[in-house]
Amino acid sequence: MSYNHGSIDAKWQAAWAKAQIFRAQDDSPKEKYYVLVEFPYPSGAGLHVGHPRSYTALDIVARQQRMLGKNVLFPMGWDAFGLPAENYAIKTGIHPSVITKENIDNFRRQLKAIGFSFDWSREVNTTDPAYYKWTQWMFLRFFKAGLAYKSTMAINWCPKDKIGLANEEVVGGKCERCGTAVEKRDKEQWMIAITKYADRLIDDLDTVDYLPKIKKQQVDWIGRSEGAEIDFAVVDSQEKITVFTTRPDTIFGVTYLVIAPEHPLVESLTTSEQRDTVHSYIASVATKTDMERGDDTKAKTGAFTGSYVINPANHERVPVWIADYVLGHYGTGAVMAVPQHDERDLAFAQTFNLPIVDRPLISFADALAKTGGKKTVQYKLRDWVFSRQRYWGEPIPLIHCDHCGWVPVPDDQLPVLLPDVANYQPTDNGESPLASIDSFVNTKCPTCGGDAKRETDTMPNWAGSSWYFLRYIDPNNNNEFASAEKLKHWLPIDLYNGGMEHTTLHLLYSRFWNKFLFDQGLVPTSEPYARRHSHGLIMSEDGTKMSKSVGNVINPDDIVNEFGADTLRVYEVFMGPFEEPVPWSTNGVVGVRRFLDRVTKLPDFIAPAESPDVTKALHKTIKKVSEDITNFRFNTAVAAMMTFVNTVFEQGSITKPSLLTFLAILTPFAPHVGNEVNEALGGTSLMEAGNWPTFDPALIVDSEVTIAIQVNGKLRSSLTVALDLPESSLVTQAQSDPNVAKFLISPIKKTIVVPNKIVNFVI
């Protein structure tokens, strides 16, 4: 048979849709298996070849699990709020929902063309009011639990465009659109207290199966460190400065104190002589990012406040400086400097000629006792800034009343719909475009009925993606975000895959969100994901990042049209180790297509009997592919299948049952080809209805093994001998091998034998 992908792809995709075989059953007696991929942001550029890497891998898992008899939930949806659609609207005036719908339709078409076994009946869309109603409802649970609060935070502000900018829109400290230097501007923002969950977010990692590097990165991001807060009294003042230190044992080596330029006491500590110096220093820091401030390769900067404090341990008088290497949002925004024990303090002391003293350490407890300090725990993790001054996001469902304060919109009035606006440009004063719609803003207080105003900030797109996996479980429920019974049936997610780049934000936010819902009694498990894997990025052929602006983006449509969906699928997982970034190679695609062409020729080799080598190879391949799928080593699984096909070509024959067995393990990778070859062999049912094959351990045992013979660890010869040959006869044979004997020039001190592997003579 020949492989005409153009007709084959469409034919089997239609057959799957008709049979509805990928629908998850809520009431099946089969064991459940919930496999999840991160849902995409439907960008205008369409699907990128990076998307199908993860989708193919988990599609293989989902298809294998179905063949193993599981009731599989493998859903897909759209994380569709976000900046690009809004910026497009600002430019063109076209409503973001219009372009979003077009993009989603395009993404859906592209995904269907690759033959993924998603349950399309459960599609969710974060911008659908029936969906964001529940995002808003959940936000109100945070609010009512006291975890949502207002705080002043700095935003990026372009003074020319008069709008707030996302970090991504700030390039080298300048506004991406107009090039004007970006300023920091304080703004009242809604925050969510994720730090209250910091300990559990670390400790509960012990209960889940994540790749070790994912756990490590989350732990480091949360950055728990135990230390102490110690008060230093300010000389000639009622004020005191509280420092956080992980090294209270070094207290005798303190020669100065440093506070962050944002520290609330800066003004009161600055003496009149130092005022100009301090002010100009603070102005110079204002445009720097935390990254620039933390750069240890640059010279330290700072300014003396003119004030002194008393070291509570030895009552020495030490000066107070401000310096940007101390960050206002970490710890207490103040540190005690010990140049003797800290490299950054040392560098600062050397720069400003501050004393460096050599004093003995004392014990942690002893220090605390001497200073009246208290033990505390600090986290690098910061609370979640939940406000955006943007249009294309979920409205925050709160109302401000002068009498009652912030009042939640009653549940029965949700969702607070995004109103249409005439202009998507944020307002001059930094408010969201919603602030200019009087009919939206002006409302009545739900509590007292008086005049009140709606919150006009919207939520970050992390909101909708923090709980989408719950909605897939019961996507059309109008009364609850999902029924408790169904949640209990499907949770936790058995396997979740996404990009490494989502490890510290989305993955952490969604774990936190789920834990909160768990505490509220709304979901049955404290952790949403039982197992988490990550994939690496696909780079362009030259190893650089694919980007629309460079024009080196590969569109999966082109690969599907030219080589077929299965070629794309198999190449996506064959190209390299799943977790690592890999460059795209169109030559590599050709090789996969050749492999699939060879598969379609296998029926020509069908014979009543096959060589034992083919039988052995088949069982080894079943074992290898089964293990490799479990271990996310899809590249070597494909290599094993290639090796098997090569074996059949070499041996020239295969029985029909063996070929059908091979097709069963191939089908999750190449479902169109698997079904087509099966049909050519007279099969009348879908391959997806079959079972995952098992291997016979007796059939994969080799009767002979090749043993490496080494002298002093250097390979000198090799021997092919019977399996489990007794050590003594093996050593005798090895010693008499001429290529070995000539190197045994001095007496053998030691002989190391690794059974069925190696003999090493040490002389």
Next chain:
RNA sequence: GCCGCGGUGGCGGAAUGGUAUACGCGACGGACUCAAAAUCCGUUUCCCGUAAGGGAUUGAGGGUUCGAGUCCCUCCCGCGGCACCA
């Protein structure tokens, strides 16, 4: 800069501390063909050698071990993240 991950043939990569370079690409040779493409068969880490064989080799340097791509230390380079891109 800080945190995390990685570095193996001409290229993508494979390898429970035990024969480095599986599988694929490319290249070269052969078969088929009037010819080409496609396909099939073979060779292919590098150096010396007709061969047998020998030597070198997993970013650089050092260490542990009978034995190191794999473990440890120092350094170099690349990738991801750094909280308002998703």
